[in-house]
Amino acid sequence: MLLRRLLRAAATLAVVSILVFLVVDALADRATHELGRAASAEALAARRHLLGLDRPAVWRLGEHVLAAMSFNLGDSARSGLPVATLLGRAVGPTLAYAAPGFLLASVMALLGGFAAARWRGWPGRILVAVSTVLMSTSSVIIVVLGQFLLAHRLRIFPVLGWPLASDPRALLGFVLLPALLWAAIQLGPDLRHYRAVFVRELAAPHLEGLRARGLGEPRIARHVLRGAVAPVLARISARLPQLVIGSVVVEQVFNVPGVGALLIAAIQDGDLAVVQGIAFCLAAATIVGQMACDLAVYALDPRTRARPEAGR
Amino acid sequence: MRRPGAVGALALVGLVGFALLGLGAALGLYAQGFEQAVGPEHLSPGPGAWLGTDALGRDLWARTIQGTRVSLTVGIGAALGLVAIGTLLGSLAGLRGGWIDRVVSGLVDAIAAVPPVVMLLGAALVLTPGMTTAILAISLTQWTGVFRSVRAEALRMRSADHDRAAVAMGADTWHRVRWHLLPRLRPLLITSLVVSFVYAVKVEAVLAYFGASAQHLPSWGRLLAESGSELARGIWWPIAAASVPLALLVLCAQVLADRLTDDEPGE
Numbered sequence: 001m002l003l004r005r006l007l008r009a010a011a012t013l014a015v016v017s018i019l020v021f022l023v024v025d026a027l028a029d030r031a032t033h034e035l036g037r038a039a040s041a042e043a044l045a046a047r048r049h050l051l052g053l054d055r056p057a058v059w060r061l062g063e064h065v066l067a068a069m070s071f072n073l074g075d076s077a078r079s080g081l082p083v084a085t086l087l088g089r090a091v092g093p094t095l096a097y098a099a100p101g102f103l104l105a106s107v108m109a110l111l112g113g114f115a116a117a118r119w120r121g122w123p124g125r126i127l128v129a130v131s132t133v134l135m136s137t138s139s140v141i142i143v144v145l146g147q148f149l150l151a152h153r154l155r156i157f158p159v160l161g162w163p164l165a166s167d168p169r170a171l172l173g174f175v176l177l178p179a180l181l182w183a184a185i186q187l188g189p190d191l192r193h194y195r196a197v198f199v200r201e202l203a204a205p206h207l208e209g210l211r212a213r214g215l216g217e218p219r220i221a222r223h224v225l226r227g228a229v230a231p232v233l234a235r236i237s238a239r240l241p242q243l244v245i246g247s248v249v250v251e252q253v254f255n256v257p258g259v260g261a262l263l264i265a266a267i268q269d270g271d272l273a274v275v276q277g278i279a280f281c282l283a284a285a286t287i288v289g290q291m292a293c294d295l296a297v298y299a300l301d302p303r304t305r306a307r308p309e310a311g312r
Numbered sequence: 313m314r315r316p317g318a319v320g321a322l323a324l325v326g327l328v329g330f331a332l333l334g335l336g337a338a339l340g341l342y343a344q345g346f347e348q349a350v351g352p353e354h355l356s357p358g359p360g361a362w363l364g365t366d367a368l369g370r371d372l373w374a375r376t377i378q379g380t381r382v383s384l385t386v387g388i389g390a391a392l393g394l395v396a397i398g399t400l401l402g403s404l405a406g407l408r409g410g411w412i413d414r415v416v417s418g419l420v421d422a423i424a425a426v427p428p429v430v431m432l433l434g435a436a437l438v439l440t441p442g443m444t445t446a447i448l449a450i451s452l453t454q455w456t457g458v459f460r461s462v463r464a465e466a467l468r469m470r471s472a473d474h475d476r477a478a479v480a481m482g483a484d485t486w487h488r489v490r491w492h493l494l495p496r497l498r499p500l501l502i503t504s505l506v507v508s509f510v511y512a513v514k515v516e517a518v519l520a521y522f523g524a525s526a527q528h529l530p531s532w533g534r535l536l537a538e539s540g541s542e543l544a545r546g547i548w549w550p551i552a553a554a555s556v557p558l559a560l561l562v563l564c565a566q567v568l569a570d571r572l573t574d575d576e577p578g579e
Contacts, residue, residue, distance in 0.1 A: 008421075015422035023435070132570070136510075136563035138517040140536045141555040148543040148551075241427045248429055249518060253540065260429070264522060267433055275434055283425040 005294070009287045010069070016283040017068035020276050021061055073277035078269045083277035086262060094246035094258030097175050101182030102243050106236065109187055113194025117202055128192065135188030143249045146181045178250050185247065190235065197231045198224065230297045230304070237293035241286040245278070320571030326564035330557075334380040343377035346370060346530055354547050364549040367538065372553045375530040379554070382520070382531040383513050383561060386446045390512035391505050393451025398458025399501065403489045405459070406466025417463075424456040432515060436524035443526045446519050450512050458504050465500065466493055499572075506569040513562055532558045 039047075048054050067074065073083035112131070116124040134142075151157045157177035201224045210220055248260035255261075259278065266274035298304050316324060337343045349369035357364040363372040405413040423431075435449035469475050475492055483491075494501075519525045520533025532554040539550035 011418065012421045012425060015418055016425055019419075019422055019426075132566060133563065136566045137559050138514050138533075138536075138555075138562065140517050140521050140533060141559060144536055144540040144543070144551065145555070147540075152544045242429075245427050245429055248433065249521060252522075263430060263433065275430070279426050279430045279434070282427050282430060283422070286425045286427070 005291055009291060012287055013280070013284055014065055014069060017065045017280055018061065020068075020279050021064045024272050024276060068276075068280050073280065074273045076266075076271055076274050078266075078271045078274075083274050086274060087259065087277060087281060090257060090259045090262040091244065093256050094244065094251070094260065097178035097250070097256065097258075098182055098243045098246045100175070101179035102186065102239065104179065105183035105186035105190060106239075108183070109190035109194050110232065112187075112191045113196075114198050116191070116195040117198035124195075128195065131188040131191040133188075134184060135192070137188075139185045139247060139249050142184050143181050143247070143253050146184065147177070147253055150177055150180070174254075178254050178256065181250055182247055186239070190239075193235055194228075194232065197228050201227045226301070229300045233293045233296055233300075237289040240289040241282050244285055245282055316568065316571040320568055323564040323567040323571070326560065327568065330380055330561050330564070331384060333377060334384045337377045338381050343374040346374035346378045354542070357549050363553045366535075366550050367542070372550060375535065376532070376553045376557060379530050379532045379535065380557065380561075382443060382526045382529050383516055383558065385443055386450070386516040386525065387509045387513040387565075389443075389447040390450035390454075390515075391508035393447060394455040394508055394512075395458050395501060395504050397451060398455035398504075399462050399497065401455070402459040402462025403466050403493050403497075404485070406463040407470065407485050407488055407493070409470075413463075416459075420456045420459055423453060428454060428515075432519065433522060433524065436519050436522075441524045441527060443529075446516055446525045449519070450515055454508070454511070454515075458508070461500055461504070462497060465497055469493055469496060503569060503572045506565055506572060510562055510565045510569060513558075513565070517558055 045054070053060075071084070073087075075082050076086055079086070112127050116127040118124075158173050204224075204227060207220055207223065210223060244259060245263065246256070246258045246260040248264055250256065251258045251260040252264065262274065263278050265271075266278070347370065349365070350371045351365050351369050353365060353367055353369045355365040355369070363376060366372055366375065401416050405416045431453040432449050435453060436445050439445045439448070469488075469492060475488060478488055478492060516525055516531070517533035517536070520531040521537045523534065523537070525531050525533060535550055535554035536558075539547065539554070543551055
């Protein structure tokens with residue numbers, strides 16, 4: 001089973017690299033990007049020859065896929081540095097605010113979702129209403145207004161400027177506000193998702209059987225949690241790639257030199273090697289995350305082991 | 313799918329209101345002077361300009377109303393586009409099966425593995441920015457969710473007796489889609505349309521924030537990008553003029569989507 005999953009993951013990655021190649025090759029001419037639209041036809045042709053763009057497309061496609069599959073992502077056209085180096089540099093700042101924000105939002109969403117499913121009256125309704133409003137507010141609004149209220153007006157946090165990590169206390173201040181805003185963006189949809197999961201689990205018929213046998217509510221809650229493990233893990237693993245790319249809006253507003261900012265800069269510069277590298281690495285991260293999630297569910301949920309055929 | 317109820321009806325009224333507002337602006341009934349300066353820059357809201365003016369002295373009321381057009385056009389266009397692509401490919405893959413199913417499903421796995429931000433911003437900025445590009449970028453990359461639900465439903469239908477009977481009587485794929493699958497999918501498709509609309513409007517705001525959406529019409533996302541830094545100087549009205557309608561439009565559509573989906577097994 002594991003081998004088949006691995007093969008399938010590799011195939012999916014290969015298709016991703018083919019897609020990226022097709023889109024980039026069809027829509028953007030790297031020579032024009034590098035020399036500008038005003039360049040002469042001879043200069044463009046010479047540049048294409050230098051970049052190897054005048055070889056047949058199928059040949060280049062094969063080369064591209066092979067290079068991508070061995071994680072040889074090439075060099076940035078703008079800075080000349082390897083894409084892997086650029087990505088490695090950008091992941092730290094993104095994770096610095098995204099990971100705490102993700103943890104905070106996940107814990108709050110799980111607790112809130114459980115509470116909203118358990119107490120379906122007014123507490124539940126208020127929780128759902130709050131998360132619906134949060135979810136309907138565009139991330140742009142949340143970030144812009146959040147920065148204004150918490151940093152400019154109330155002065156709880158510094159406004160912006162990514163620290164060069166000299167003073168750890170300053171670092172904390174700079175990281176906290178983006179982390180909080182990240183949590184606010186993520187909380188709305190996640191709380192509602194987890195609430196739906198817990199509503200389904202709390203209505204499961206086997207709980208009635210347990211109650212009839214006289215089990216206490218705390219022990220029944222454990223059964224509920226066990227049943228909810230698979231959907232919760234699926235949601236978390238679906239969120240993981242977003243954790244690596246971060247929020248482009250947060251990084252733009254707070255000037256964080258993270259993966260999202262790298263992506264925006266690369267797109268604006270027409271630095272296609274970097275865009276490709278980001279797309280490919282994140283796809284790889286997504287696929288690995290999905291596999292890890294499946295394995296964890298397999299380990300935690302006995303139902304998936306009992307019926308491997310009827311599984312997921 | 314269930315009946316929308318009172319709250320859902322209210323949300324629907326709100327959406328129709330936005331649609332009429334945008335339609336009137338598109339037909340040239342009002343809010344036409346959105347390009348010219350009507351007063352000094354950053355005029356606060358008052359009798360001359362209801363919502364004040366922006367950094368170039370342009371009337372924010374007219375600009376906000378015109379922004380409705382952008383959000384609605386991209387929202388509706390992208391929702392229709394992605395639901396159409398997802399339904400077409402999903403029913404084909406589900407009903408035909410075999411190598412078509414394997415190829416398309418593999419493609420879907422690959423598309424879904426790349427985070428939406430990368431594809432959306434990449435597509436929107438590699439192509440020339442504009443509303444058409446925003447619609448294309450969203451509908452060509454975000455159809456995988458609809459595809460998966462439609463394919464699952466088509467697979468379920470293949471094992472139903474009425475479909476076997478239809479096949480035995482010589483029905484082709486087109487007939488099965490038109491007369492058997494589509495009626496069955498109707499509730500799912502209506503809900504997907506509303507959910508996709510919510511998603512597309514939110515994505516458009518982010519694209520516009522990065523300058524990748526409408527170029528000639530004022531868009532709410534671009535207004536937010538232009539005036540976000542002015543908040544610190546106490547100039548709050550451009551932000552309010554952009555964020556209140558954006559949040560209201562999405563909220564109306566979200567409430568309607570919630571009322572249409574049946575996620576309450578106990579009720």
